[in-house]
Amino acid sequence: MAMMAPLENVAANAVPVQPDIWIKRFPQLEPVLSGLGDRGRYDVYETTKLETWSKGRVAIVGDSAHAMPPTLAQGAGCAMMNALGLAVALDEHESVEEALKHWEERERPLTDHTRRRAAGRHTAAGQRHGLG
Ligand SMILES: Cc1cc2nc3c(=O)[nH]c(=O)nc-3n(C[C@H](O)[C@H](O)[C@H](O)COP(=O)(O)OP(=O)(O)OC[C@H]3O[C@@H](n4cnc5c(N)ncnc54)[C@H](O)[C@@H]3O)c2cc1C
Structure with a gap:
């Protein structure tokens, strides 16, 4: 609860x-x-930022890659869209490694932007309440 x-x-x-x-x-x-x-x-809410979402033929999707505070209600939305984007990239490329590279290039900017905005709203709320 x-x-x-x-x-x-x-x-x-x-x-x-x-x-x-x-x-x-x-x-x-x-x-x-x-x-x-x-x-x-x-x-307290946590934010995750990884250097890369994949290594070799292994990729991670969702909060393990980009956890964000729920201030914008976008965590699961980003996870689902990135998973769909991953399936599309795998369809588009012969090599898994190439697909993962292009997938992250395509999806990451919007996810990083959303994560930053969500974290910013969280911090701003804390500052309004004198929590630094
Ligand atoms: C209060 C709150 C409100 C939210 N509201 C929204 C919203 O309105 N809209 C939205 O889009 N997002 C919302 N989110 C974010 C959303 O819940 C997450 O982004 C989403 O659940 C991430 O999905 P996931 O599958 O990546 O991770 P999770 O849902 O965390 O799933 C990971 C699963 O892995 C399991 N697990 C962990 N370790 C192991 C292990 N070692 N072995 C086996 N299993 C393991 C866990 O038990 C869990 O079931 C909210 C989050 C919170 C906290």
Whole structure:
């Protein structure tokens, strides 16, 4: 279960989770929230940038290649489009190595742009809330 609250709501962001705060807002989740105990954890979003998406005949697609914060809701979209682009490139080239090279050249600029924008929005939100 992923729970999200505005950054300024310190109590709602506390770990261990303070169930009373959440139950007040989501009474229907009381059975789950009251049983959480100390199993809650606080995660921050991460960004992944690799030097290259492939080596030899092996390629990676999706978050393992270009994880981004969900601020623009584009992570899975990029993963799916890059996978489709990979299939197209493999159809277009005789050699897998050539296909992977052209695939990354074609797909990467838009993905890198999206990842940067998503990370920028994440950082800007943090700065607005005094988190540096
Ligand atoms: C809160 C949130 C909201 C999001 N909203 C959107 C959205 O609206 N639109 C959008 O496009 N994207 C969204 N995303 C991003 C999207 O979820 C990811 O970009 C997408 O799931 C990446 O898919 P993936 O297959 O690359 O990786 P994953 O979905 O992470 O899949 C990787 C799989 O590999 C498994 N695995 C890991 N290690 C091993 C191992 N050693 N052996 C075997 N299996 C392993 C994992 O269990 C997992 O099932 C959101 C992300 C978050 C966190």
